[in-house]
Amino acid sequence: MQYGKILPARFLARPNRFVARVEAEGQELVCHVKNTGRCRELLVPGATVWLEESPNPNRKTKFDLIAVEKGERLINMDAQAPNQVFGEWAQSGRFREGLTLLRPETTYGSSRFDFYWKSSKSRGFVEVKGVTLEEDGVVRFPDAPTLRGVKHLEELVKAHEAGYEAAVCFVIQMGNVRWFAPNDATHPEFGQALRKAAAAGVEVLAMDCTVTPQTLTMGKPVPIKL
Secondary structure (H helix, E strand, O other), rough: EOOOOOEEEEEEEEEEEEEEEEEOOOOEEEEEEOOOOOOOOOOOOOOOOEEEEEEOOOOOEEEEEEEEEOOOOEOOOOOOHHHHHHHHHHOOOOOOOEEEEEEEEEEEEOEEEEEEEEEEEOOEEEEEEOOOOOEEEEEEEEEOOHHHHHHHHHHHHHHHHOOOOEEEEEOOOOOOOEEEOOOOOOOOHHHHHHHHHHHHHEEEEEEEEEOOOOOEEEEEEEEEEE
């Protein structure tokens, strides 16, 4: 995926989960944060962040905060980006061979999954999760308890039992990582649900990304430790 006009800034503070105060081009700005997660280990005072300028002149905030530098690592933290890059990757034929349909936001049971797909050989549902939490090259999900995430995994199991293929894809919004694991310390129930889903036949994928200030591109599979 490609962003529009980009500029660097220095992170100052985050008054609430929707906005941040930054310094860019010699002035202090208030920008929209495109991730409502905690991101405490990313948004630290003085960190270099990257902003996208909105073309909409009627917006309250002119810029969106989309990426942050953590040491030498550039991490995309746009919560909408994982679905977009997964969609581009799947449409290119690298998710399922012979893909004939990839429909976003499709309801099954009491959940709405990110995508429903059909191919010449299969049909199924996939849920996409963006991953921004990293420590010593190990990436984990979630960074905060997610009852919704647990529910999605349970519904994927039900869909698989009903004859659909089912998958969860963790889109790691950075590159050069060692492995992916569920964040049992923060939300043990999610880790339990993920292991149970994998044992029941739900496919678990973890893919890294190539990140630049202007782009996010799906990369290669990352080892998974459940």
